[in-house]
Amino acid sequence: MRETTDRPYHHGDLRRALIGTALDMLAKDQNWTFTLREVARRTGVSHAAPYKHFRDRETLLRELARIGFIRLGESLTGAMSPGLPSTRAHFMAAAQACIGFACQNPGLYRLMFSSDADKTIDPQLHDAAMKTFGILLDLLERGQRDGSFRPVAVSALAAAGWAQVHGLAMLAISNQLLEEKVGATPIPAALEVLLDGMCRTDCPVHVPASGGHSEHTCPTR
Amino acid sequence: MRETTDRPYHHGDLRRALIGTALDMLAKDQNWTFTLREVARRTGVSHAAPYKHFRDRETLLRELARIGFIRLGESLTGAMSPGLPSTRAHFMAAAQACIGFACQNPGLYRLMFSSDADKTIDPQLHDAAMKTFGILLDLLERGQRDGSFRPVAVSALAAAGWAQVHGLAMLAISNQLLEEKVGATPIPAALEVLLDGMCRTDCPVHVPASGGHSEHTCPTR
């Protein structure tokens, strides 16, 4: 990469360079509040140059989000090493990887799930998000096949697992998981509670088929 | 309230009026991207007038977040009518109320949990957030006392429940709960799964003792 040396008027691959700069800034900031002009500045081009590659600021943001989903997917698959003892352990590893990704890339993570990254506008972004979500679905279906997870609708498990992980991630990066509220190790603790609800036991609980939830008999201690 | 009639130079209660206008805008927008000038404009004062009441834009945002926590708390207590059959049902009602609050006030909800509403800066905001969180804690402790919830560390239940509800809320207001991903009724379905993990059964599962396994320190900015 020739960076500060020549600058031959035509950058060569400005699009990629802008994305790289923006990702760098996003990797440290919280709020993806970076300004397009500063991205251009740090990339060493004029403030209007980015408009030759992205129609507007939001188009760049969506592209960043798309890359974020791809990277998150890589983190997830990387975390689920086949050596783990159970599907439950796989879920745990994937969940922690997802939260770890969020903590290491708070701005990017927030962007990915913000309404600025509107998936109804950009089909490629939508595809990337769906593909990453598919990793979770695959894991859940595998867990149901091997008897680890309860035989409820897989979409229910997906909603629960996703919401839990996303919620922990968002709370973590917003610094809301204060010890006075949720203890010293809230993330594994919360995940264990959820997994207790997802995992099969020898006394299966009700099936949340439609609206009504059946009565729970809680034996006295 | 004399609003558009006289305008006697001194508004009378501009601070409250600004907050009201901002809340109105927040109640409809998604992104609390409102500009301070527009708040002033809609309130009918000059663009610099707000600075007599709020040091800067973020100070106003924190005040809005504080009010949001108070209102959310009212929603929660209002939802837990004493007629409900079980503590589990109380939790379910409170969770749905919280998510409903978020869906009706997406901008405000997002603001409340964003890093723009930095609770380490404003003690009053911190207090309001803690007070609302206390409603959840009380519910969980009550549930443990009456035998509904498992006798694990209450902070684990709190982390799990909070993350689940917050995650569902954030996903819902970001329009991420697409049916193709999580089914038609993801919110009750996910909550039931979690509650199965929180509630006591005749075969209690393991205890996630506080000797946490993995490290997840999130760097604060």
Place this chain on the structure above:
DNA sequence: CCTCCATGTTTACAGGAGAAACTTATGCAG
């Protein structure tokens, strides 16, 4: 060699944050 065109740059404009200086009403001392 000349000309086209993608990719740069400069210039221009509307709008926002916030600071400083100015204006108006109000309350209080005498």
Place this chain on the structure above:
DNA sequence: CTGCATAAGTTTCTCCTGTAAACATGGAGG
């Protein structure tokens, strides 16, 4: 009642952003 200190609003200013339009440059194809 007079006169001023002060809180609260207004005007004006500077610096910044997004984005459009006009202009420049240099490599590719005739």
